[in-house]
Amino acid sequence: MEIIIQPNADEASMIAARHVARLVRDKPNAVLGLATGSTPLMMYRELVRMHKEQGLDFSEVTTFNLDEYVGLSPDHPASYHAFMWDNFFSHINVKRERVHVPDGQSSHVPAFCRKYEEAIVAAGGIDLQVLGIGSDGHIGFNEPSSSLASRTRIKTLTAQTREDNAKAFGSADQVPFHVITMGVGTIMDTRHVIILAFGEKKAEAIAGAVEGPITAMNPASILQMHPVATCIIDEGAATKL
Numbered sequence: 001m002e003i004i005i006q007p008n009a010d011e012a013s014m015i016a017a018r019h020v021a022r023l024v025r026d027k028p029n030a031v032l033g034l035a036t037g038s039t040p041l042m043m044y045r046e047l048v049r050m051h052k053e054q055g056l057d058f059s060e061v062t063t064f065n066l067d068e069y070v071g072l073s074p075d076h077p078a079s080y081h082a083f084m085w086d087n088f089f090s091h092i093n094v095k096r097e098r099v100h101v102p103d104g105q106s107s108h109v110p111a112f113c114r115k116y117e118e119a120i121v122a123a124g125g126i127d128l129q130v131l132g133i134g135s136d137g138h139i140g141f142n143e144p145s146s147s148l149a150s151r152t153r154i155k156t157l158t159a160q161t162r163e164d165n166a167k168a169f170g171s172a173d174q175v176p177f178h179v180i181t182m183g184v185g186t187i188m189d190t191r192h193v194i195i196l197a198f199g200e201k202k203a204e205a206i207a208g209a210v211e212g213p214i215t216a217m218n219p220a221s222i223l224q225m226h227p228v229a230t231c232i233i234d235e236g237a238a239t240k241l
């Protein structure tokens with residue numbers, strides 16, 4: 001794993017945005033795997049700036065998001081659909097039909113998850129996957145003890161993650177219990193992974209992911225086995241390395 005430590009989250013986000021932009025320029029029909037959460041926000045902002053000021057073209061790009069809460073409609077303000085449109089898709093020229101976010105309202109979740117996996121394969125596989133990390137080492141919503149070979153499926157959130165994600169819902173008891181997430185195996189099939197983490201709150205998870213043993217108790221640690229993984233963090237997230 002390549003580890004890049006930057007003085008702050010701004011500079012780390014610029015590096016991540018430049019990786020995405022380089023791929024999109026070299027391969028206009030690139031397939032991007034995208035993440036939600038506060039961590040990639042500055043990267044999205046920079047990509048929007050590059051689109052507006054430098055004409056970075058997303059018209060042929062396909063995207064697949066990692067996860068979504070079960071039961072939320074796409075226009076629920078705390079849904080990851082809404083997050084992605086508000087913070088990124090509405091501000092670039094990506095085509096709606098090339099955007100994929102798991103359907104939290106699917107009436108048959110296992111069938112939906114199989115189709116999501118098939119759609120990734122049909123698109124040619126994910127060229128670049130952007131990841132954040134949960135304070136417990138989760139990637140996507142693959143909580144500790146997730147199978148390291150898992151595919152897209154339904155998962156139950158831990159109390160810790162529901163607490164961590166409470167802000168968007170007002171309180172932890174409003175956070176759905178279930179989510180649909182790409183699996184750890186799905187993430188491992190991507191051609192390049194960039195994992196971002198900022199602040200001391202993420203230091204322990206990052207230390208486990210980068211220097212700890214590979215264990216399902218820190219799902220991000222499997223990235224040590226990924227052939228092209230780049231970990232871009234700020235000094236706070238690097239304090240336990």
Ligand code: GLP
Pocket residue numbers: 035036037038039040066067131132133134135138139140141161165
């Ligand atoms: C959620 C998302 C993850 C994200 C994590 C960290 O659980 N499913 O993809 O990495 O939150 O969020 P934040 O970046 O806000 O710390």
